[in-house]
Amino acid sequence: MAKVFISDHPLIQHKISIMRQQTTGTKEFRQLVEEVAMLLGYEALRDLPTELVEVQTPLEKCQVPMLAGKKMAIVPILRAGLGFVSGIQALVPSARIGHIGLYRDPVTHEPHEYFCKLPAHLEERVVLLVDPMLATGGSAVDAVNLVKQKGANNIKAMFLVACPEGLARLQKEHPDVDIYIGAMDRELNEHAYILPGLGDAGDRIYGTR
Ligand code: PRP
Ligand code: URA
16 A cells, blocks of 8 residues: 555644635635645655766765656646646756646536646656545546556655545555645535535635636
């Protein structure tokens, strides 16, 4: 079974608590998504492969670690996952970016694909799927299916807020995927929204509705 990391970092907890508040506006919410993405990304990427490379310092030559292999791929699940990208890109500016467009049917809560454009050679890259919410887990499971169909075999998935139902589904369908979560909430309501949650992440990031 792959890794499941649930953050207990006070900075992440504090920032997500502000995001939960109904009174937090779009500008601040967007800024906080970016900050939490960076903090959580730091944890998710701590096992990126490195190799020793020779450099010349002002004083001498030495062997130093640098990131190895093909550049990693960041893959946001549209639309809300886009809010994560700039935070991760600040950590790994050379990362390639893919996009997977999924929306949840409001009645069945099943995801529907409307876009998928991924970098080449995913089989040689660390793929970091990003989405603020892991609710029923349907969107995350489909997104992992899509990157696997394109060859990905080293996949990490990162969420701001998750719930037990979504985590169990993602782990059951994709036991090989490492999962990183900012906060683990209680349950889903009858509309498959996370409780206490932060509402509709896409609407809060983009100021829609
Ligand atoms: C939200 C969220 C996830 C999905 C999670 O997106 O960003 O992608 O729901 O729910 P699930 O785990 O039950 O599949 P939504 O479908 O609302 O689309 P949006 O990002 O365009 O608002
Ligand atoms: N999508 C969201 O944006 N929020 C939830 O709580 C569940 C799905």
